[in-house]
Amino acid sequence: MKYALVTGGSRGIGKAICIKLATDGYNILLNYKSNDLEANKSKEEVELNGVKCELLKFDVSDNESTQLIISNWLDNNKAAKIEILVNNAGINNDNLMVFMPNEQWHNVINASLNGFFYVTKAILKSMVSSRYGRIINVVSLSGLKGMPGQTNYAAAKAGVIGATKSLAQEVAKRNITVNAVAPGFIATDMTKDLDEKQLIELIPMKRFGTPEEVAETVSFLASKSAAYITGQVISINGGLYS
Amino acid sequence: MNREEIIGKINGFFVSEFEADESTILPLENMTKTLGLDSLDFVDLVVSIENNFGFKVNPEDFQSIVTFQDFYEYVIQNIKQASSQ
Numbered sequence: 001m002k003y004a005l006v007t008g009g010s011r012g013i014g015k016a017i018c019i020k021l022a023t024d025g026y027n028i029l030l031n032y033k034s035n036d037l038e039a040n041k042s043k044e045e046v047e048l049n050g051v052k053c054e055l056l057k058f059d060v061s062d063n064e065s066t067q068l069i070i071s072n073w074l075d076n077n078k079a080a081k082i083e084i085l086v087n088n089a090g091i092n093n094d095n096l097m098v099f100m101p102n103e104q105w106h107n108v109i110n111a112s113l114n115g116f117f118y119v120t121k122a123i124l125k126s127m128v129s130s131r132y133g134r135i136i137n138v139v140s141l142s143g144l145k146g147m148p149g150q151t152n153y154a155a156a157k158a159g160v161i162g163a164t165k166s167l168a169q170e171v172a173k174r175n176i177t178v179n180a181v182a183p184g185f186i187a188t189d190m191t192k193d194l195d196e197k198q199l200i201e202l203i204p205m206k207r208f209g210t211p212e213e214v215a216e217t218v219s220f221l222a223s224k225s226a227a228y229i230t231g232q233v234i235s236i237n238g239g240l241y242s
Numbered sequence: 243m244n245r246e247e248i249i250g251k252i253n254g255f256f257v258s259e260f261e262a263d264e265s266t267i268l269p270l271e272n273m274t275k276t277l278g279l280d281s282l283d284f285v286d287l288v289v290s291i292e293n294n295f296g297f298k299v300n301p302e303d304f305q306s307i308v309t310f311q312d313f314y315e316y317v318i319q320n321i322k323q324a325s326s327q
Contacts, residue, residue: 128286129285129289171282
């Protein structure tokens with residue numbers, strides 16, 4: 001039984017990735033932090049594709065519960081192989097640095113950078129041992145070019161990009177690829193409070209992207225066809241670079 | 243399992259899973275160099291131990307293991323701990 005673990009899978013980009021990987025034939029381990037209602041809705045949509053979807057509720061920024069829940073799942077499912085890990089969970093909490101309390105910095109780093117480390121570490125041993133894996137990290141345009149008000153979020157995402165490139169080199173010889181996708185403005189809850197009319201003037205394609213467009217790229221990177229691509233960051237941003 | 247049986251079993255999977263020549267496995271020799279292990283091979287070793295001896299290994303513990311003897315003691319100690327729980 002082959003599985004894909006998607007963190008932050010109950011809504012937005014994570015949900016679209018779960019559904020796309022289900023259509024690719026993967027059973028889904030859908031991680032979410034708190035929204036039971038949305039997680040259950042996503043599970044139902046995923047299962048319409050004829051695969052299993054299991055909900056794993058934990059906060060990726062909490063190392064202890066992350067290790068416990070993932071290792072229990074692996075122990076109870078010896079025949080299962082988690083072939084794909086999509087590190088999508090993350091939060092933003094914007095503020096100009098001059099007004100940013102320490103807590104606001106640390107919360108974003110904990111979820112968006114440390115969460116990547118905790119979850120990946122929990123899965124990596126089984127991928128190395130089975131000599132196959134696809135790790136895809138959902139980062140952000142913000143981590144590539146920076147964004148005013150997002151020093152915390154941009155730092156976390158830039159951190160994940162650095163880790164993506166390093167980890168890719170560590171595990172390449174075990175047929176494990178590690179890549180990142182960097183969405184620009186995508187129509188989700190995370191961007192719903194932004195002034196879309198004003199922002200699309202900056203985007204060469206004159207529109208926000210969709211979660212499904214991000215999911216397509218993740219699906220490709222997760223496929224056997226992308227076997228020789230590793231350590232890369234693929235931008236999905238309608239041409240928005242500066 | 244007594245000490246000798248455990249060491250015999252460990253040496254057995256060094257031979258079967260890492261293609262080691264048994265005559266080169268000497269307690270005070272450097273384990274990594276003798277077996278030609280790279281750092282990722284340690285993960286295979288961790289999984290072998292877990293499957294063969296039934297206790298959970300923290301890969302970080304391996305950083306202090308240099309010789310075969312260190313490795314035997316680590317496994318023996320963990321088996322004792324696991325059986326006393």
